[in-house]
Amino acid sequence: MHIAEVVEAAEAPGFWESVFPWLGFLGAWLLFAGPVYQAAVELHEEGFDEDEQQALRSRAAELPPPPRISAWWWLLPPVAYVMSVRRSKAWRREMFRAIPAEQRQHFITFQNKAAGWLIVAAGAVLIAIKETAELVEHNAWPGWAFAPLLIPPFLLSVGYTVSRMHRTRQLEAAEE
Secondary structure, eight states, X not given: OOHHHHHHHXXXXXXXXXXXXXXXXXXXXXXXXXXXXXXXXXXXXXXXXXXXHHHHHHHHHHSOOOOOOOGGGGGSHHHHHHHHHHHHHHHHHHHHHHSOHHHHHHHXXXXXXXXXXXXXXXXXXXXXXXXXXXXXXXXXXXXXXXXXXHHHHHHHHHHHHHHHHHHHHHHHHHHO
């Protein structure tokens, strides 16, 4: 194909109107893939080593589990739910007090980063869903075409992150 043919095709009526929905679709899925990958990288760097994980597990095992609420309370589900949440929170507070301040701070930092990246990725996936719906609508495809367009980019985004993190762990293990 010659450059003149490419220019002529780009100047054809409707060409850019057909390209822009695809660009929005691809861009939105990249906006999802980026935070998912960056979250994995940062949480891996922030992560707990085996000793820290074992220390947390042993401390958790030392504490008695939160007392269960009576099954009768589930006749009033909102009350049972509130009671269950309060007991779980009290147990978590006790668990938190039982770990050293440095580990506590590390855990808080990890949790905050995870929550932040979860919010960013959730927003990005919502934009990607919207852009996918607009692509289907623009091309006047049937409604069933929507789901098959969602699954591959989602799996590619997550799969890319998993494979990169696996490779990172392999390289780190090779250094040791």
